[in-house]
Amino acid sequence: MNNQPVLSRAHIFTAAFFLIFVVLLFQVSRLLEPFLSALIWAAIIALALHPLYRRTVTLLRGRRSLSAILMTLATLLLVIGPAVVLFVMLASQVVDLYQWTVKSVQSGQWMDLWNRLKGSALGSLLEQPFVAQLDIKGFLVKGLSQFSSDLAGQVAGALKNILLLTVNFLIMLFALFFFFRDGETYYATAMEILPFSDEQKRSITEKLSGTFSAVINGIFLIALLQGVVTGVGFAIFGVPFPVFWGFLAFILALLPIVGAAGVWAPGALYLFLQGFTLKAVLLGIWGLLLVSTPDNFLKPIFIGKKAKIPTFFLFIGILGGLKVYGFLGILFGPLVVTLVIVFVQIYREEFANR
Structure with a gap:
């Protein structure tokens, strides 16, 4: 007959330790909030x-x-x-x-x-x-x-x-x-x-690093460049409030559907309706050649194989991240999606085949 207690001192210590640790983490999160x-x-x-x-x-x-x-x-x-x-x-x-x-x-x-x-x-x-x-x-x-x-x-x-x-x-x-x-x-x-093997840690690090680099270099910086070029073009051709429109172009350039063309095209139309036909045509050429066209070949170069997740999931992560986390969601969304993919991979390797 086993006379050992159900809960040993080691079990009690472990439970108490993690309980106190969780409480302390909660307090620290409140301090940092x-x-x-x-x-x-x-x-x-x-x-x-x-x-x-x-x-x-x-x-x-x-x-x-x-x-x-x-x-x-x-x-x-x-x-x-x-x-x-x-x-x-x-x-x-x-x-x-x-x-x-x-x-x-x-x-x-x-x-x-x-x-x-x-x-x-x-x-x-x-x-x-x-x-x-x-x-x-x-x-x-x-x-x-x-x-x-x-x-x-x-x-x-x-x-x-x-x-x-x-x-x-x-x-x-x-x-x-x-x-x-x-x-x-x-x-x-x-x-x-982290309670993972060295190989799993390396996989997590590589995928998060690749996604981070893809978002910063391939999406954020290119969108920023498009916003700046749009704002400069608006200032050159006389569209009012170029800083605002440049910022809006930057925001839209982060999205895979509309893009910065959602700003420079209406700007060219505005100049045309105001009677400045030549400026409208030049702004349209500016937007097409210097804003939108480079986006098509710069993103594949910067993102390339750096993004360790499919491009579709990358942009879904950005859109969902913007909705949930605000501006920081541009980065947080894809990182969360990447973590989910990595954990699914770890599950398949460690548990699914057992």
Whole structure:
């Protein structure tokens, strides 16, 4: 007869340890929650620039702290600084665009443009019953009302949280230094505690790294380039609010369906309806040759075999990630999909055939 207790001291210790550990993790997550976005952005920037950091360490003969300081300062001056300036310009142009649109609706200028459009080669399409019955002016007024309400709420929220935004910015820079300097140590520690074999860890790392590189280089940076080129083209050919439209082109370029053509094509149409036929044609050529066409051969080059998941799942991950996680979902969505695929593969190798 077995007289050993059902629960030994080792079992009790293990249960207590993990219970306390989970409680501590929960408390730490609560502590980090206000600054989570800053830490995530710092981690993303550090990962994206890690090859450059390694070169800097080599040039400085292994001085990791000095290399991390220089990389953080360079990131502040060359990446974060311009991004903040563009954000301020974007906020200003959003407000100006709203005011300009309100005046255009009230003065009837929008309806003049609509009438010119109906008189153009697209008039037959616009005379279709489902289009002709649209209340264009009512739609614009209602849309602008909702837009102004959302804009006011966002501005008020930003003003209330200006101190928190400043603190988040400083924390991001502070975290960026440590992610540069100690990121490899953090990575090694994470690999040690994962309950997988070395081969499985290597598979997870390779697939996540490939997806990260594909999203950053093959999608995010190309979309950013398309947004910049679109904004520059709008500024050259006289389309108002080029920073706003460039930002919108960047957002649409992240999507596999519409793309930046959803911005530059209406911009060319706007110039045509305003009577600037030559500018409209030149903007159309600009958009076709410099914005949309490069996208077709740059993405295969940058994504190529780096993406360790099918392209379809990559874009589904981006679209779903944007919906669930917001802007960070551009990266989080594909990474989550990649993890699911890796875990399915591990399951097939370890359990399915038993």
